[in-house]
Amino acid sequence: MRTPLAQLRPVHVVGVGLHPYQRPSGTPYTQLGVHSVRAALTDAGLRWSDVESAYTGTAVTSMALSRLMYRHLGASGIPMVQVENASASGSSAFRQACMEVAAGLCDVAIAVGVDKPLNVTDPQRAAGLQNLVGDRVAPPTHFALLAARYMHDYGATPEQLAAVAVKNSRNGALNPNAQRREPRTIEEVLAPPQISGTLTQLQCCPIGEGAAAVIVASDDAIARLGLDRTRAVRVLSSAARSETVYDLENFDAALTRETTEQALAEAGVEATDLDVVELHDAFTVEELLYVEAMGLCKPGRAATALEDGEFEIGGRVAVSPSGGLLSMGHPIGPTGVGQVAEVTAQLRGEAGERQHAGARVGLTHMVGLGAVCVVHVLRKD
Amino acid sequence: MKIPDQSTLYEGIADRPRLRGNACSACGRVYFPPLAIGCEKCGASETHLRPESLAASGTVYSLAQVHLHRGKTPAPFTIAEIQLDAGPLIRATLAPAAAHVRIGDRVSAEWAVVRTEDNGDELVEPVFTASSTAAVTTNGAHS
Ligand SMILES: [Zn+2]
Numbered sequence: 447m448r449t450p451l452a453q454l455r456p457v458h459v460v461g462v463g464l465h466p467y468q469r470p471s472g473t474p475y476t477q478l479g480v481h482s483v484r485a486a487l488t489d490a491g492l493r494w495s496d497v498e499s500a501y502t503g504t505a506v507t508s509m510a511l512s513r514l515m516y517r518h519l520g521a522s523g524i525p526m527v528q529v530e531n532a533s534a535s536g537s538s539a540f541r542q543a544c545m546e547v548a549a550g551l552c553d554v555a556i557a558v559g560v561d562k563p564l565n566v567t568d569p570q571r572a573a574g575l576q577n578l579v580g581d582r583v584a585p586p587t588h589f590a591l592l593a594a595r596y597m598h599d600y601g602a603t604p605e606q607l608a609a610v611a612v613k614n615s616r617n618g619a620l621n622p623n624a625q626r627r628e629p630r631t632i633e634e635v636l637a638p639p640q641i642s643g644t645l646t647q648l649q650c651c652p653i654g655e656g657a658a659a660v661i662v663a664s665d666d667a668i669a670r671l672g673l674d675r676t677r678a679v680r681v682l683s684s685a686a687r688s689e690t691v692y693d694l695e696n697f698d699a700a701l702t703r704e705t706t707e708q709a710l711a712e713a714g715v716e717a718t719d720l721d722v723v724e725l726h727d728a729f730t731v732e733e734l735l736y737v738e739a740m741g742l743c744k745p746g747r748a749a750t751a752l753e754d755g756e757f758e759i760g761g762r763v764a765v766s767p768s769g770g771l772l773s774m775g776h777p778i779g780p781t782g783v784g785q786v787a788e789v790t791a792q793l794r795g796e797a798g799e800r801q802h803a804g805a806r807v808g809l810t811h812m813v814g815l816g817a818v819c820v821v822h823v824l825r826k827d
Numbered sequence: 828m829k830i831p832d833q834s835t836l837y838e839g840i841a842d843r844p845r846l847r848g849n850a851c852s853a854c855g856r857v858y859f860p861p862l863a864i865g866c867e868k869c870g871a872s873e874t875h876l877r878p879e880s881l882a883a884s885g886t887v888y889s890l891a892q893v894h895l896h897r898g899k900t901p902a903p904f905t906i907a908e909i910q911l912d913a914g915p916l917i918r919a920t921l922a923p924a925a926a927h928v929r930i931g932d933r934v935s936a937e938w939a940v941v942r943t944e945d946n947g948d949e950l951v952e953p954v955f956t957a958s959s960t961a962a963v964t965t966n967g968a969h970s
Pocket of ligand 1: 869
């Protein structure tokens with residue numbers, strides 16, 4: 447019989463840490479990753495020797511990168527493995543860590559996202575697939591096509607799409623780990639360079655590097671290691687799905703709808719219960735599509751709800767309080783782990799200037815090339 | 828002489844391009860680009876995937892003008908998502924003259940020269956433009 451995460455033994459986030467997301471630099475990935483792990487250990491009050499298993503979310507750096515990084519914490523002989531799932535690599539690494547603790551195979555596991563854009567590869571090319579457009583459709587054009595159709599279907603305007611980047615830049619400006627720290631006006635977001643369709647540069651996430659680490663633990667470990675239970679955040683559910691045949695419905699939105707429905711159902715939570723949501727806003731139009739697909743507002747209503755402040759910190763539900771992929775950044779492997787770090791900070795009430803008052807239930811969402819989707823629901827009891 | 832740039836995707840030289848798709852004989856789903864190995868919809872093996880020549884005509888589902896591009900095609904150019912009359916939703920390039928095309932418009936393909944070889948041979952690909960009676964009935968107007 448199938449058993450959802452919520453019915454296995456409880457899993458809690460007990461420590462989070464980040465290396466700021468930044469433009470690609472000469473800093474080795476090993477240094478980025480170790481910085482985030484040390485921060486997570488300090489946050490949890492744990493030593494590296496307490497960690498029993500490591501999952502590294504990474505997609506564009508190198509094969510076999512885990513041990514070269516973790517050895518700097520003291521080679522403890524623990525199992526370690528890279529988890530590659532495109533943009534959802536970090537979310538998938540976190541899911542693996544949660545499942546291992548929930549299943550009772552270990553008491554303390556770590557998910558670390560780390561990446562530098564050194565080896566970006568293309569599965570379509572590897573498969574020898576051809577199409578009529580060759581290299582003419584880069585990611586911004588994929589999302590510009592979605593944006594044009596969204597505006598056609600619902601009468602939304604380019605300014606309403608750009609408003610997503612304005613909100614997320616305000617949030618990112620309050621986040622010391624964000625790659626883009628400047629609050630932007632609508633005029634600045636709409637200013638050239640225009641990349642594809644109505645999407646300008648500030649409506650596309652930046653290319654960057656960084657690291658994020660999240661430590662998860664069982665109740666046993668919290669008791670045995672004397673961890674602060676009042677700061678532990680329960681992982682209520684973990685859902686992961688892949689694309690099926692959707693015909694004209696956009697696959698990222700359809701996949702988001704299915705995966706979020708599953709994650710909320712397994713967590714016993716309604717979309718209206720969510721206080722904070724970190725979602726895959728690599729391009730502005732995505733936030734509008736996904737808040738609708740998640741059921742945070744009715745189809746076609748997202749632009750108006752955004753204008754009305756419903757998705758602001760302090761609004762009905764804070765969407766991407768970290769700044770999201772648009773402002774915090776999207777270094778690929780770290781992104782999904784960083785979302786868990788942000789939601790954890792929010793639910794603990796430790797998000798400082800970005801704090802969404804009274805946050806109790808949060809959701810993280812990443813889609814990845816393939817397409818795949820990974821959603822987690824977290825709650826502070 | 829006109830030579831298809833990607834002969835696995837479209838047939839050689841008629842006046843108007845036709846696409847080399849395929850169809851699953853088990854579930855009926857039609858694919859373009861043609862799908863090998865097995866059917867995405869039902870999992871039937873490749874023996875069920877039969878070649879099917881598809882008319883390069885359909886309805887525009889979405890559009891994006893690409894302003895900044897690092898590849899070999901000079902920007903700006905316009906990419907369209909087109910629902911072919913045969914079923915598949917495809918992505919293709921619009922002809923430069925098709926700038927007035929909008930979502931919901933009918934479009935069909937004509938040949939565009941990708942590159943001319945030293946011997947004068949022209950490598951061609953299909954690009955889409957607004958369907959018109961004239962384009963369909965005038966033999967060789969775009970060849
Ligand atoms: Zn089939």
